[in-house]
Amino acid sequence: MPKLIDHKKKKEQIIEYTWQSIVNSGAKGATVRNIAKLAKMTPGQIRYYYPTHSALLDAVMEKVNHKVSQRIQEIFGQETLPEKERIIQAILAVLPLDDDRYADMEVWMAFQYEIHQAGTNSMGDEIRMLIQKSLQHLNEKQMLQKDLPLEFTTMRAHALVDGLALHKLLTPDRIDNKDAIKLIRAEVHSWLKEEYQ
Incomplete structure (x- = not known):
């Protein structure tokens, strides 16, 4: 048989x-x-x-994206967490702060390098979209500062997250996890009305 x-x-x-x-x-x-x-x-x-090698890398990247999305969905599903804390934890979910996330980030960087070498625009919008959705969520809950410049805030937060991720990946001893978490907390707090900080 x-x-x-x-x-x-x-x-x-x-x-x-x-x-x-x-x-x-x-x-x-x-x-x-x-x-x-x-x-x-x-x-x-x-x-x-x-x-092709590209098809294989695409499949691996799809797995990484799925894992990260699941992590974020689980955080947003935790109704016992305050709104602000959900946002902070969701953003932290994309940073390489433990072995699993570090490995995911290594794979992500390898994928970015591979498609950059192929002459394709390699930077996806996943982190930018996460920040935009976070700002939108806080705005719907009426927690954002009244005149917060959303586009500038998105760019600043995106640059912070990308920079932290890169530092944690390439020079992990330079910024410890506690400091990375403090930086993300400070960024999210800067978006909020005083009573929610």
Whole structure:
């Protein structure tokens, strides 16, 4: 009787091994040959599921985006958290403050580098959209300062989050987690009416 192959499971395993390979060796280490060795498969088997390196990286990036989105949704689902704290925790969810988020950020950076090398605009709008949604949420709750310049605030917060993420990834000893958290708290507090700070 022929052996049944669960193709969905196989694809998920390949994505997991690719993720591990990027974490261990960076984007350059995520070659089909290295991934095949980790997965105990042949390069041809990997290419059967993901014909190009870009397709493989796209699948891994989709996994990272899904994980981060889930983290943020879980935070917003915690109704016992005050509104301000939900926003702070959601923004912190994208920073590499623990091993899991650090690994996700490494994969994200490798992906950004890969598509930048291909001559494509590599910067996604996920963090900017998170900040815009956070500001919108606080505005709906009437917690924002009356004349807060939303576009400027979005740019400033986006630059802060990107900068912190990069520092935590490349020079993790320079800014410790407590200071990164304080900086995000101070940023969110600067958006709020005095009674909500």
